[in-house]
Amino acid sequence: MTMPTLARRLRSRPIPFERWTDRAVTATDEDLAGWPVDTYRARIPSDELRDGADAAFGRVGEAILALRLFPENAITLAADSTHGRAAVGATVLQRVTFGPFALESAVRLTALETSDDTDRETVSLTWATLDGHPERGIETFSATRGPDGSIILTIRARSRPGTRLVRLGTPFARWLQRRYSRAALAHLAAIARGQPLEGVSERSRPRRDGRR
Secondary structure, three states, X not given: XXXXXXXXXXXXXXXXXXXXXXXXXXXXXXXXXXXXXXXXXXXXXXXXXXXXXXXXXXXHHHXXXXXXXXXXXXXXXXXXXXXXXXXXXXXXXXXXXXXXXXXXXXXXXXXXXXXXXXXXXXXXXEEEEEOOOOEEEEEEEEEEEOOOOOEEEEEEEEEEEOOHXXXXXXXXXXXXXXHHHHHHHXXXXXXXXXXOOOOOOOOXXXXXXXXX
């Protein structure tokens, strides 16, 4: 596991894909059987979408495929794929910021779904942790446009500690996971609504209906 370093120092470094691309995936559904699934969901009614459901779904779907999943001051992502977009098999480097520190780790995209049914459209991606990640886990981000024009955003995460150190710090690690998942949900909800993102940060916490 890489150790935390100063965030400003990490941001100035080149992205070291070569350090991660050959590493094995450390989590499967079978590995995590029995571990709880954390689900975060926001439903945005059609009357809260500034320019309609089609435009809102297009924006948030593009954000997912372009890996713009988190506020930039929380987690930055970079993929070794064409144009840095979501692609099955791509390695995605994560730089997680907490206070003045940052931690670098990586995941691999294992599934990508885009469906265009008559009454329901969906865009989703799933990734799994790589060897050296502090967690062993799987996470899915999805956006669905329902028949009523609402947008439903869902994040599902299942993980277990990847190292003894993380196991000892489980309460803090769980708190950090939940904080960033809620921030991602608020970030994607703001994109769907067409709201400015300046006020969305790792401290953002959506209400039950997805409003910040």
